[in-house]
Amino acid sequence: MRGFIFTVTVLWMISASCAEAIHGLYNFGQHDLFHKKNNCKQIPSSLLLCHDIEYTEMRLPNLLGHESMNEVLQQASSWIPLIQKQCHPDTRKFLCSLFAPVCLDDLDEPIQPCRSLCESVKRGCAPVMYAFGYPWPDMLNCDRFPLDNDLCIPPASVENVVPVTKEVPRVCDACKETEENDNEIVDNLCKNDFALKIKVKEISYINGDTKVVPETKSKTIYMMNGVSERDLRKTVLWLRDGQKCICEEMNDINAAYLVVGQKVDGRLVITSLKRWQKGQREFKRITRSIRKIQC
Template identity: 55%
Template sequence: MIPARRMIPACRTRRPSWGSPWLLVLLLLGGSPGAGASYLRRSSSCTAIPSSMALCYDIGYAEMRIPNLLEHETMPEVIQQSSSWLPLLARECHPDARIFLCSLFAPICLDRLIYPCRSLCEAVKRSCAPVMACYGYPWPEILHCNKFPADHELCISAVSTEETSSSRRTVPRASCKDCELEEASTAREILESLCASDFAVKIRIFRKNTTTSISDFDLDPLQVEVLKHGPLLRTEIPGRLRQWLDIDATCAHNIMRGTHAGLFVVSGEAQSDKVVVNKAYAWHRNRNLHQAVRRWKQHRCPEQPGRKV
């Protein structure tokens, strides 16, 4: 289990609404109970999900079973252990991470205990375990996916769906390297940063929706100005940046800071299969950035082998 200390930098996220209190019931797949549904122990009881349990409060149902499916016997223990996962949830590693965790920490009150489906566990693990590994934490044995029932049994399935077509998008997840909006940089510092980067682009980023737990970002193709393409082709940069917006939701979220749209200069590293943004500057009312961009065309960077302007 992830220790309670703050091991992952949290960013602000909206608490998703799962709608009707019966939504989870509708997600239960039909089939024989098998390992997916256990009859209740006599000591098990229903209790209200307290507001202090931030992980699962207001998730769409009001009461939970205790002891829970992780064998936590008391509410203080449940609250303490569940809060350990809030930083990971804030990293937006998978849209179903919250429902998976709450199915275990705060199982819904039915006439039997319902476990998450193995496929739900595997999907969340696939996206979230690499983020945990960034900070030195393995996926805990208590959440080993083989312990959970197969999809044909009675269990809680995924809420989000992945397209099966060739245009299927990667589930947004955070990268190991944090990125933040740069503050109070001088024009000289910005120029030095552009010289040290593989690429630099002035782009307009906007949110495509405001209703899901994972923010969905895109860029305006009419407002893409390539300042430096380095090893990349100018024509491939918009596509690479769209891929970055898809797979690094936390970085984009940090840069946007709750705004619906904005103009930014971003720079970073070009890897074989993706780009990694490590610097971002807000264009609005940033005189030093405006000055640096004006000077960039005439600016001569120090010789750096292997880099192209």
């Protein structure tokens, strides 16, 4: 199965997500657009783009005109690959100030990113996007944002900036594309302790590893070996060193996945992860192999 590559993701991000966001983008000079009552909402754990930011509540509608959390989640997911490219240390801060602006009860006006924050992120990330043939999108035109003042979000101070690596992060071993025949599929399954079909409920990062919590109701166990019922009551999966590598397969929080792995030191460790695509020939072969498996 072919995994998503950054070029395809950026194409989708620019042509689909940005187009919809531009259509709903607030004109920052027209304050009447904020006459709608703004509601403070808890930032959901499924909003991966804004994981581990410094505040916990966001306002809706946001600065891109998204009025529902579902819309925010759908549009924000397409920007995760840009975060993974590590093109600028403030990329997440800038994007989250738009998708999930901080919500303060005693402040009616939204807190926007400063123009200098936009320009700083653009200098770092626009060349990365341009390298794949896509310009900096109009929805992120830095002239839309206010000059630096006490009520906008500035870039990190020079002493707090974390150097950005220019090296493209490696693909996680579990997320690499593989071409396997039926015998190799069976052999791979027999080397592992479990195979699950899941949908992702929550993703977080602990000590450099990626912690994946599946939705319980969507979990289907295809194979078990050395994994107890107790292990599966509250399934938690781990992708080792997930913070140091990229897994573009997992960009879509709404997708289903086939996860294969081993039980190591009490943890269910992912060794292979593939986007589940119903009807695709490879998954028909995998399903058939699992049903007939005899290790």
